[in-house]
Amino acid sequence: MSHKPNVIIFLTDQQRWDTSSFYGNPLNVTPVYDRMAREGTHFQNAFTCQPVCGPARSCLQTGRYATNTGVHINHIGLPEGSHTLAKSFNEAGYQTGYIGKWHLGGIKPNMEGEPQHPVPAHRRGGYQYWLAADLVEFCSEEYNTVLFDNNDKPVSLPGYRVDATVDAGIRFIDKNKEKPFFLMVSLLEPHFQNTRDHYPAPTGCAEEFTGRWMPPDLAALGGTAHQQIGGYFGMVKRIDEAFGRMLDAVKSLGLDNKTIIAYSSDHGCHFKTRNEEYKRSGHDSSIRIPMAVTGPGFFGGGCVKNMMSLVNLPATLLDAAGLDVPESMEGESYMPVLSGSSDDWADDVFIQISESQIGRAVRTHRWKYGVVATSGDPYNDKSAEEYRDSYLYDLYADPWELENLIAVPQYAKVVQKMEFRLKKRMADAGEKIPTILRPLETRSYEGRWVSDGEADE
Numbered sequence: 001m002s003h004k005p006n007v008i009i010f011l012t013d014q015q016r017w018d019t020s021s022f023y024g025n026p027l028n029v030t031p032v033y034d035r036m037a038r039e040g041t042h043f044q045n046a047f048t049c050q051p052v053c054g055p056a057r058s059c060l061q062t063g064r065y066a067t068n069t070g071v072h073i074n075h076i077g078l079p080e081g082s083h084t085l086a087k088s089f090n091e092a093g094y095q096t097g098y099i100g101k102w103h104l105g106g107i108k109p110n111m112e113g114e115p116q117h118p119v120p121a122h123r124r125g126g127y128q129y130w131l132a133a134d135l136v137e138f139c140s141e142e143y144n145t146v147l148f149d150n151n152d153k154p155v156s157l158p159g160y161r162v163d164a165t166v167d168a169g170i171r172f173i174d175k176n177k178e179k180p181f182f183l184m185v186s187l188l189e190p191h192f193q194n195t196r197d198h199y200p201a202p203t204g205c206a207e208e209f210t211g212r213w214m215p216p217d218l219a220a221l222g223g224t225a226h227q228q229i230g231g232y233f234g235m236v237k238r239i240d241e242a243f244g245r246m247l248d249a250v251k252s253l254g255l256d257n258k259t260i261i262a263y264s265s266d267h268g269c270h271f272k273t274r275n276e277e278y279k280r281s282g283h284d285s286s287i288r289i290p291m292a293v294t295g296p297g298f299f300g301g302g303c304v305k306n307m308m309s310l311v312n313l314p315a316t317l318l319d320a321a322g323l324d325v326p327e328s329m330e331g332e333s334y335m336p337v338l339s340g341s342s343d344d345w346a347d348d349v350f351i352q353i354s355e356s357q358i359g360r361a362v363r364t365h366r367w368k369y370g371v372v373a374t375s376g377d378p379y380n381d382k383s384a385e386e387y388r389d390s391y392l393y394d395l396y397a398d399p400w401e402l403e404n405l406i407a408v409p410q411y412a413k414v415v416q417k418m419e420f421r422l423k424k425r426m427a428d429a430g431e432k433i434p435t436i437l438r439p440l441e442t443r444s445y446e447g448r449w450v451s452d453g454e455a456d457e
Helices: 032-039 053-062 083-093 162-173 216-221 225-252 312-321 337-340 409-428 451-457
Strands: 006-012 041-047 095-101 129-133 145-148 154-157 181-186 257-266 291-294 300-309 350-351 359-363 367-373 385-393 435-437
Touching: 006 162, 006 225, 006 312, 032 041, 032 225, 032 291, 041 095, 053 083, 053 312, 083 095, 083 181, 095 162, 145 162, 154 162, 154 181, 162 181, 162 225, 181 435, 216 225, 225 257, 291 312, 300 312, 312 337, 350 409, 359 385, 359 409, 367 409, 385 409, 409 435
Parallel strands: 006 181, 006 257, 041 300, 095 129, 095 181, 385 435
Antiparallel strands: 041 291, 129 145, 145 154, 257 291, 350 359, 359 367, 367 385
């Protein structure tokens, strides 16, 4: 038996951070995740670096920002030359496997009902074992799971889609228990079923959560949350139960003390409260995610309050497994901080936004500052030369981001400091430093809109 630790990434899709009881959720939706996070290392302030499925996944596979991965919007294939996590683990002698939703094969959704094409072998990121589909929501339903194998053959899996996918992951773990492996189990849930704009929970599960508690931002802003939150929480509950079965399988095989298991999501969900769909904004409802890791190097790590980005997770896992972090990775390993050998860690996270806007944001523990490009196509243009202030939130006073302070003159110095942070982050990610314009209008503390002259008085 090798001394190399196994590594598993358990990735959900569109899961808010506050589905966990750690953030005041009283519904006990994620007891397994909560227990694992308490026993391992819980990243309390974890954020995606791109609140869109494909771009976020490209960041996770490569440890690079989406403007540099070649996948700044959905339905772009990950370039063949990309140095992915799978390639690093392959080079170290691991058996690598990918199961579930990929969304990096460059396959566009077909709304006319035609069968989805499998992901070509050269678009699979170097994974040796493959049981996946680019867009699971367009080739399967909640009780009709279809994925494609290494030979491009469709494989039907029994059970609710979460269970079917996780069961396939458990079979991979059992088959490869005698050698080091790297496995990524990537669920579609709790993402909505695109073909119906619906959150299809397992039979009977939506009713358990319908009409009960919901996060304060959703309660205040409405959107589609009141109709859909029951199904959403029901999906998360089943995810948690399936995650528990996977943890049990790892333990039953005697692998729990030699397997690193990371749980995270690609982005959050705001239920059409911030724009016309479910993400693609700089609000915490879009960007804040659950993240916890257990296993060697992470047992008893406690609650980490430092800011953690999804782009840092690849380097952290490679480092924890004793592998070299490729120079191409822009994300950094958290292991030196976790081990106590360093306290050098950024106190903010950087977010790039596409498709709904060409947007950029930076978040600290207290402040959220975001800008939107004044021109350009958010589908074709990765970045812009000119942006305008869009929002500023005081997260200590307003954690649910209900009061935008960007146009209040008294916060001008905060905006100036956050703009400096944002420009530095953009430069570090290889972007040109842009011009950032002030809001078109300002307003007083009383809420009335005032002229520039009045604002300067």
